[in-house]
Amino acid sequence: MSQRPGPEQPEDGGTAAGRRQPDPTRRNARSRAAILMASLQLVGEVGYARLTIEAIAARAGVGKQTIYRWWPSKAAVLLDAFTEGGGEGGPEAAVPDTGDLAADLRAVLRATADEFSDPAFEAPYRALAVAGAQDAELAREFDARLTDVGTELYVARLRSARDAGQIRGDVDLRLAADMLTGPFFQRWLARRGPLDHAFTDALVDAVLAGLRPRD
Amino acid sequence: MSQRPGPEQPEDGGTAAGRRQPDPTRRNARSRAAILMASLQLVGEVGYARLTIEAIAARAGVGKQTIYRWWPSKAAVLLDAFTEGGGEGGPEAAVPDTGDLAADLRAVLRATADEFSDPAFEAPYRALAVAGAQDAELAREFDARLTDVGTELYVARLRSARDAGQIRGDVDLRLAADMLTGPFFQRWLARRGPLDHAFTDALVDAVLAGLRPRD
DNA sequence: CTGCGCGCGAGACGTGACGTCTTGTCGGCG
DNA sequence: CGCCGACAAGACGTCACGTCTCGCGCGCAG
The missing domain is CATH 1.10.10.60 (Homeodomain-like)
Structure with missing residues (x-):
C-alpha cells in the first residue's frame, strides 16, 4: 500500500503544450x-x-x-482519418497547366464537384467543416492541412496564367481563388443547389471574365 | 380506473404533417x-x-x-429567435439604389461585414449555419427565411443595373449574387480571414470587373 | 356559476454517451 | 528476468436527452 506511483505529478513532462504526452514510439x-x-x-x-x-x-x-x-x-480523429484515408486535398494533387486556363480550371472544378458528390468523401469532409465552424482551433488545423493546400494550387495556376499575360497583372490571386471556391463551398455546405458541371463551368467563366486584360 | 382518457389515439388529428399539433390559440x-x-x-x-x-x-x-x-x-428554436429577435435578413432590408452600383454593393457588404462582427448576431447565425449543414430539413427552412431573402435583394439590385446598361445583358444574376456572398460566407464560416471593409470592397470590385460591358 | 380540457411549471424517470479510472495482459527495453 | 507503459475491457459518476406524471390556473361550454 506504499510506493504508489505518486499523485504528486512532478511537473508536466517538461517540454510543451500543457498535456503530458504518452510515448509515441510505443x-x-x-x-x-x-x-x-x-x-x-x-x-x-x-x-x-x-x-x-x-x-x-x-x-x-x-x-x-x-x-x-x-x-x-x-473531430481530430476524423481529420487524421480523412487526410490519411485517401481524400488527398480537395482538388487533385495539382491543377493541370495545359496553357488553357479556362479549360484547366473547368476540369479541376468539375473533378472537385464529382468528388463532393461521393458520399465516402462528402460525409467526413462535411463533418470537418461543421466541426471547424464551431471550434477555431480545429479550423486552423483543418485549413492548414486541407483547405490552404487546395487554395495554393489555384493561386499557383493563376500566377502561371498571369505570367503568361492571360490575366491582368493587378489581380489579387488569393481573392480570385476565393471567388472560385467560395460560391462552390457555400452551395455545397448549405445545399443551395446542385453541384453539377453546369454550375462549375459557369462559375469559372464568370470569374475569368473579371480577370482578363481589358485591352 | 376506468374511463381513462384513452390510449387508443383515435387518428392523428386528421389534418397533416404526422405530428398531432397542440392548439396554437392557447x-x-x-x-x-x-x-x-x-x-x-x-x-x-x-x-x-x-x-x-x-x-x-x-x-x-x-x-x-x-x-x-x-x-x-x-436549432428550430434558434431560428425563430433569430428571425424575430431583430436580426432582419443578413443584409439590410433592401440594397440601396443610388444609380452607382459599385457604391451600393460596397455599402451593403460593408454593413453586412459589420453585422457579422457583432457577437450578438454572429453566435446564433453561426449556430444556424452549422445546424443547417447537418440537417437538410432545417437548411431548407433557414434558406427560405433568411438566405434566400438576402440573395433576392442582390439579384434585384443587379437587375436594375442590368436594365440601366451598367452590366452585360447575358450575366446570370443569381450566379453574380453567389459570387458576392460565397467568398464572404466561406471566409466568415471557416474563419479564413478578417471580415473587414478592405476585403468586401475588393470582392465587390473583382466581381463587378466581370460583369461590365466589354466594349 | 361551475366543470372540464389543456397548456403550463416543475421535476422525476430511464437511456445513452460522456470522459475518467481500474484491472489484468502483453511486448519491448534495460 | 523484471519493469514500464500502451493496450482491451469495462465499471463508474455525471449530464443532457426526450418522455412522463403531477397539480395549477385560465378560458370556454354547459
Whole structure:
C-alpha cells in the first residue's frame, strides 16, 4: 500500500503544450489504423451528429482510452482519418497547366464537384467543416492541412496564367481563388443547389471574365 | 380506473404533417418570448455545441415540455429567435439604389461585414449555419427565411443595373449574387480571414470587373 | 356559476454517451 | 528476468436527452 506511483505529478513532462504526452514510439499502429478506418465508416453510416467515441472504439475493437489518449476530440480523429484515408486535398494533387486556363480550371472544378458528390468523401469532409465552424482551433488545423493546400494550387495556376499575360497583372490571386471556391463551398455546405458541371463551368467563366486584360 | 382518457389515439388529428399539433390559440405568448430570449442569450454565452434545452427552459423559467411541445429541435428554436429577435435578413432590408452600383454593393457588404462582427448576431447565425449543414430539413427552412431573402435583394439590385446598361445583358444574376456572398460566407464560416471593409470592397470590385460591358 | 380540457411549471424517470479510472495482459527495453 | 507503459475491457459518476406524471390556473361550454 506504499510506493504508489505518486499523485504528486512532478511537473508536466517538461517540454510543451500543457498535456503530458504518452510515448509515441510505443504507439500501436494496428489500433491506430483500426480507429481511423472505423471512424470513416461510422461517419458515413450515422453522420457526424450521431458519431460517438464509444461506437468508434467498439467498431475498431479498441479501448476507449486508446482514443482519448491520442486525440483531443472526435473531430481530430476524423481529420487524421480523412487526410490519411485517401481524400488527398480537395482538388487533385495539382491543377493541370495545359496553357488553357479556362479549360484547366473547368476540369479541376468539375473533378472537385464529382468528388463532393461521393458520399465516402462528402460525409467526413462535411463533418470537418461543421466541426471547424464551431471550434477555431480545429479550423486552423483543418485549413492548414486541407483547405490552404487546395487554395495554393489555384493561386499557383493563376500566377502561371498571369505570367503568361492571360490575366491582368493587378489581380489579387488569393481573392480570385476565393471567388472560385467560395460560391462552390457555400452551395455545397448549405445545399443551395446542385453541384453539377453546369454550375462549375459557369462559375469559372464568370470569374475569368473579371480577370482578363481589358485591352 | 376506468374511463381513462384513452390510449387508443383515435387518428392523428386528421389534418397533416404526422405530428398531432397542440392548439396554437392557447399558446402562452409570455413563455414563447422568454424561450426565444433565453436561447439567444445562452447561445452567445456558451456557444451552440454546449447549448442545451434544459438550460433554455431553466433560464426562461419554463417547463422543458413547453419547448418540446412547440419546436422539434433547439436549432428550430434558434431560428425563430433569430428571425424575430431583430436580426432582419443578413443584409439590410433592401440594397440601396443610388444609380452607382459599385457604391451600393460596397455599402451593403460593408454593413453586412459589420453585422457579422457583432457577437450578438454572429453566435446564433453561426449556430444556424452549422445546424443547417447537418440537417437538410432545417437548411431548407433557414434558406427560405433568411438566405434566400438576402440573395433576392442582390439579384434585384443587379437587375436594375442590368436594365440601366451598367452590366452585360447575358450575366446570370443569381450566379453574380453567389459570387458576392460565397467568398464572404466561406471566409466568415471557416474563419479564413478578417471580415473587414478592405476585403468586401475588393470582392465587390473583382466581381463587378466581370460583369461590365466589354466594349 | 361551475366543470372540464389543456397548456403550463416543475421535476422525476430511464437511456445513452460522456470522459475518467481500474484491472489484468502483453511486448519491448534495460 | 523484471519493469514500464500502451493496450482491451469495462465499471463508474455525471449530464443532457426526450418522455412522463403531477397539480395549477385560465378560458370556454354547459
